[in-house]
Amino acid sequence: MGGAWERLLPRLTEIRDLSCALALLSWDQHVMMPARGAPARARTMATIESLLHERVAAPEVGELLSELEQTPPEDEARVASVTVLRRDHERAIKVPEDLVRAIAEHQSRCFQSWTEARAASDFDLLRADLERMISLKKQEADAIGHEGERYDALLDGFEPQMTTAEVETLFGDLVRGLKPLADAILDHAPERPAFLSDHYEVDRQEAFCQWLIETAGFDVSSGRLDRSPHPFTMHIGAGDVRQTTRYDPTDLLMSIRATMHETGHALYEQGLPEDLYDLPVGRIRSLGLHESQSRMWEIQVGLSRPFADFMLPHLKDRFPAQLGNLSPDEFYAGINHPRRSMIRVISDEVTYNLHIALRFELELALFRDELEVADLRDAFGDGMERHVGIRPESDAQGVLQDMHWAIGGLGYFPTYTLGTLYAAAFYARALEDLGDVSHDLRRGDVGRLLEWLRTNIHSTGSKAPGKEIAQRVLGTGLTVDPFLEHLRTKYGELYGPLA
Amino acid sequence: MGGAWERLLPRLTEIRDLSCALALLSWDQHVMMPARGAPARARTMATIESLLHERVAAPEVGELLSELEQTPPEDEARVASVTVLRRDHERAIKVPEDLVRAIAEHQSRCFQSWTEARAASDFDLLRADLERMISLKKQEADAIGHEGERYDALLDGFEPQMTTAEVETLFGDLVRGLKPLADAILDHAPERPAFLSDHYEVDRQEAFCQWLIETAGFDVSSGRLDRSPHPFTMHIGAGDVRQTTRYDPTDLLMSIRATMHETGHALYEQGLPEDLYDLPVGRIRSLGLHESQSRMWEIQVGLSRPFADFMLPHLKDRFPAQLGNLSPDEFYAGINHPRRSMIRVISDEVTYNLHIALRFELELALFRDELEVADLRDAFGDGMERHVGIRPESDAQGVLQDMHWAIGGLGYFPTYTLGTLYAAAFYARALEDLGDVSHDLRRGDVGRLLEWLRTNIHSTGSKAPGKEIAQRVLGTGLTVDPFLEHLRTKYGELYGPLA
Numbered sequence: 001m002g003g004a005w006e007r008l009l010p011r012l013t014e015i016r017d018l019s020c021a022l023a024l025l026s027w028d029q030h031v032m033m034p035a036r037g038a039p040a041r042a043r044t045m046a047t048i049e050s051l052l053h054e055r056v057a058a059p060e061v062g063e064l065l066s067e068l069e070q071t072p073p074e075d076e077a078r079v080a081s082v083t084v085l086r087r088d089h090e091r092a093i094k095v096p097e098d099l100v101r102a103i104a105e106h107q108s109r110c111f112q113s114w115t116e117a118r119a120a121s122d123f124d125l126l127r128a129d130l131e132r133m134i135s136l137k138k139q140e141a142d143a144i145g146h147e148g149e150r151y152d153a154l155l156d157g158f159e160p161q162m163t164t165a166e167v168e169t170l171f172g173d174l175v176r177g178l179k180p181l182a183d184a185i186l187d188h189a190p191e192r193p194a195f196l197s198d199h200y201e202v203d204r205q206e207a208f209c210q211w212l213i214e215t216a217g218f219d220v221s222s223g224r225l226d227r228s229p230h231p232f233t234m235h236i237g238a239g240d241v242r243q244t245t246r247y248d249p250t251d252l253l254m255s256i257r258a259t260m261h262e263t264g265h266a267l268y269e270q271g272l273p274e275d276l277y278d279l280p281v282g283r284i285r286s287l288g289l290h291e292s293q294s295r296m297w298e299i300q301v302g303l304s305r306p307f308a309d310f311m312l313p314h315l316k317d318r319f320p321a322q323l324g325n326l327s328p329d330e331f332y333a334g335i336n337h338p339r340r341s342m343i344r345v346i347s348d349e350v351t352y353n354l355h356i357a358l359r360f361e362l363e364l365a366l367f368r369d370e371l372e373v374a375d376l377r378d379a380f381g382d383g384m385e386r387h388v389g390i391r392p393e394s395d396a397q398g399v400l401q402d403m404h405w406a407i408g409g410l411g412y413f414p415t416y417t418l419g420t421l422y423a424a425a426f427y428a429r430a431l432e433d434l435g436d437v438s439h440d441l442r443r444g445d446v447g448r449l450l451e452w453l454r455t456n457i458h459s460t461g462s463k464a465p466g467k468e469i470a471q472r473v474l475g476t477g478l479t480v481d482p483f484l485e486h487l488r489t490k491y492g493e494l495y496g497p498l499a
Numbered sequence: 500m501g502g503a504w505e506r507l508l509p510r511l512t513e514i515r516d517l518s519c520a521l522a523l524l525s526w527d528q529h530v531m532m533p534a535r536g537a538p539a540r541a542r543t544m545a546t547i548e549s550l551l552h553e554r555v556a557a558p559e560v561g562e563l564l565s566e567l568e569q570t571p572p573e574d575e576a577r578v579a580s581v582t583v584l585r586r587d588h589e590r591a592i593k594v595p596e597d598l599v600r601a602i603a604e605h606q607s608r609c610f611q612s613w614t615e616a617r618a619a620s621d622f623d624l625l626r627a628d629l630e631r632m633i634s635l636k637k638q639e640a641d642a643i644g645h646e647g648e649r650y651d652a653l654l655d656g657f658e659p660q661m662t663t664a665e666v667e668t669l670f671g672d673l674v675r676g677l678k679p680l681a682d683a684i685l686d687h688a689p690e691r692p693a694f695l696s697d698h699y700e701v702d703r704q705e706a707f708c709q710w711l712i713e714t715a716g717f718d719v720s721s722g723r724l725d726r727s728p729h730p731f732t733m734h735i736g737a738g739d740v741r742q743t744t745r746y747d748p749t750d751l752l753m754s755i756r757a758t759m760h761e762t763g764h765a766l767y768e769q770g771l772p773e774d775l776y777d778l779p780v781g782r783i784r785s786l787g788l789h790e791s792q793s794r795m796w797e798i799q800v801g802l803s804r805p806f807a808d809f810m811l812p813h814l815k816d817r818f819p820a821q822l823g824n825l826s827p828d829e830f831y832a833g834i835n836h837p838r839r840s841m842i843r844v845i846s847d848e849v850t851y852n853l854h855i856a857l858r859f860e861l862e863l864a865l866f867r868d869e870l871e872v873a874d875l876r877d878a879f880g881d882g883m884e885r886h887v888g889i890r891p892e893s894d895a896q897g898v899l900q901d902m903h904w905a906i907g908g909l910g911y912f913p914t915y916t917l918g919t920l921y922a923a924a925f926y927a928r929a930l931e932d933l934g935d936v937s938h939d940l941r942r943g944d945v946g947r948l949l950e951w952l953r954t955n956i957h958s959t960g961s962k963a964p965g966k967e968i969a970q971r972v973l974g975t976g977l978t979v980d981p982f983l984e985h986l987r988t989k990y991g992e993l994y995g996p997l998a
Binding site: 016028219221222239 | 513
């Protein structure tokens with residue numbers, strides 16, 4: 001039976017290379033592709049996706065996996081790869097080919113409707129297509145299987161082995177603690193400093209961000225930073241991790257935060273050990289863990305006092321007219337200035353997770369058949385008022401602001417908050433191990449912190465589900481306390497006692 | 500039997516989409532990929548190439564083609580697609596899988612050796628790998644089959660149905676006519692004008708080239724222009740044709756010529772009718788025809804007097820210090836200034852095809868077992884002296900200057916000259932149909948010429964082999980006369996009677 005792994009290998013190679021091709025097709029679609037190339041690109045991606053699905057679902061793969069499950073390989077990474085591939089294989093064979101294709105085809109159509117609906121700020125233009133999307137995703141969830149909670153099947157696609165019940169408990173704790181804290185912080189917030197919306201030439205912002213990613217440890221000989229309307233990070237292949245960011249000439253913080261965020265994702269991908277890379281465990285499956293890395297670099301590092309002190313003189317060099325007279329205190333308070341925002345992606349770290357809590361509630365209600373798509377606009381508005389304290393004045397600023405639902409990314413939103421909670425917990429744990437790192441960060445030296453992440457998180461790949469990896473690092477289950485503590489401390493220092 | 504085409508269609512879709520994915524992987528490799536992504540990219544491309552080969556070689560494809568050959572479809576494009584796919588299928592099944600893989604793997608290795616050998620300017624560093632490459636390509640040619648002339652099998656891969664004998668005759672005629680003409684032109688050439696090697700800021704050259712491609716009719720909503728060390732054009736998919744160029748701050752002409760050249764290729768690809776695009780006939784197989792389009796836009800248009808007159812004021816706007824005082828006569832004479840160059844890719848239109856004649860001679864001798872790789876360096880030097888009248892002073896400037904042989908592109912070089920000859924013949928024919936176009940070109944209006952090319956050449960795709968398409972357009976076989984006539988007229992006007 002020693003040959004089962006060797007017989008599986010060429011199949012793993014095909015799966016890996018089809019995934020790499022798909023990753024590049026997707027990166028290019030968002031960063032480089034000319035507008036009129038879109039329809040052909042959608043067709044090409046559907047074909048490659050279908051070849052990939054065929055390979056993962058192949059009966060021979062199921063048989064080889066059974067052999068390997070009966071006589072497991074010696075190597076830990078191979079054992080874990082069998083587990084991961086088994087999971088993919090089961091999900092792939094359970095969903096009928098017709099449904100896979102129907103969802104893939106409807107994604108392009110529904111994304112197009114979303115684009116038009118958002119431009120017209122009219123949810124009615126999306127409604128019918130979104131109804132079909134929700135219906136298809138319900139069928140998919142039922143095909144994958146669940147024990148009564150349909151959302152479990154969707155969540156598991158983004159956060160393996162995490163249950164809806166666990167996430168609901170976390171969100172319950174979070175909202176209970178965060179809502180009053182956020183209100184207190186927002187009550188204490190001063191006027192928004194003018195420097196945040198001064199004019200910052202985009203080319204100079206770009207030069208700064210290119211410098212910033214290298215300072216933060218991103219290896220540009222194995223990656224790139226480009227522009228795209230929605231920042232993202234993609235692992236194209238070994239030695240090729242690409243991140244994107246975006247620039248707004250009247251918002252310096254947008255590019256810095258987005259770049260630090262994506263650098264966190266990218267460092268995770270670049271930190272995968274080479275011997276895992278070609279195996280199924282070399283692809284990161286827990287989006288919560290992935291987001292923990294991006295949030296940590298964006299917030300715990302990027303928005304910290306010592307790193308702000310480090311960045312400021314470099315920013316002054318590039319923008320002397322705008323920032324020349326700014327003190328370190330003013331800069332730090334400014335980049336951490338909170339406000340109630342209509343839009344999730346530009347919201348601050350205080351209110352961000354209230355936006356996510358709303359989305360999770362709505363998704364859950366849709367998949368529990370407690371909410372109709374027809375009522376989504378109002379439910380979104382009501383929820384914004386309840387959670388964030390403001391009501392969207394338009395569909396574009398409200399229910400249409402995110403593309404996730406239109407492209408079938410249902411069950412994805414909660415991983416953003418899981419990432420936030422993990423980030424705070426991991427960072428607290430790292431400081432326990434490393435002691436104070438503020439002296440490092442004030443010099444722009446991220447070496448010890450990055451090394452800690454490499455050792456404790458990056459190097460494990462997907463050898464275990466996210467929550468198990470986190471449990472090992474933290475020595476305990478995930479709670480909302482480190483995150484709430486982080487906010488209380490930070491804003492307590494900034495604004496004094498928060499009543 | 501009416502169902503054979505319908506059963507073939509999903510296979511054509513897979514073949515098309517795997518080709519599109521491969522095209523993007525290749526474009527990206529040369530334009531975007533970070534350095535350390537190279538090994539994984541090579542593996543991914545080999546996998547996709549092998550999936551593609553499998554699909555083209557599938558026995559079911561052979562059976563469906565036989566059905567369709569017995570009961571041909573009504574539609575002309577489908578009939579031609581059956582012919583084209585039959586040819587690909589036969590080539591694919593004749594070459595053993597092992598040999599395909601050996602060549603694919605050796606390409607990366609041999610390209611690497613070439614890179615190192617050229618950097619060290621030492622042919623000996625490439626010799627062993629090149630010997631293996633030539634040996635593998637001989638095996639491939641013998642596997643494909645030929646009637647005694649091994650080179651036929653290679654040539655046919657780039658120029659379907661053209662024989663070595665035909666090409667030898669053309670090159671014989673060409674060298675006989677061109678050698679004395681080139682000597683006469685070079686004897687009359689004045690000093691090289693200084694403006695050609697002034698300093699031209701790369702960003703401004705790029706802005707000029709972006710403007711130039713649109714002026715020449717390239718649709719930027721279905722394509723891009725980027726930078727790469729070796730300019731090329733690639734059809735990524737419907738609505739997505741990408742060209743690249745290169746910039747040298749001390750050589751304005753390099754980017755203009757390369758951009759006009761690639762624009763010729765790109766206009767050809769953008770001119771394919773939509774109804775052909777998804778079929779095998781929608782991929783252009785005759786590299787001679789392809790090169791005819793690039794050479795025509797580079798030379799017959801780009802280096803013509805009226806187009807030079809059109810470009811000059813636009814260039815003066817961008818480079819007033821360098822070109823402000825230049826007269827149209829000086830500019831035109833300057834951009835057409837010939838000289839004996841060591842390097843093919845920067846050589847002028849007068850001597851360019853003598854460089855190609857040498858390469859064709861050497862390839863032929865190698866495949867006729869009349870020349871050993873060990874003797875290639877000397878044979879190259881001797882040939883340069885005989886054809887171009889100068890001897891390379893180093894391997895880098897001589898036998899190592901082109902990458903073609905190292906990547907197995909044997910049988911490719913002659914298509915460059917076929918392209919030159921076709922370009923001159925087509926252009927003469929276009930002027931017969933359209934009358935004088937110099938008034939159009941002087942305004943930068945390429946509309947009538949492009950329309951003529953669309954109608955007579957672009958729209959046919961690969962419905963027939965290149966030489967048949969050319970025969971239909973020209974009403975006669977290809978000769979060297981229009982090209983020689985073009986040179987005689989142009990340089991006679993520039994320099995007076997050429998003795």
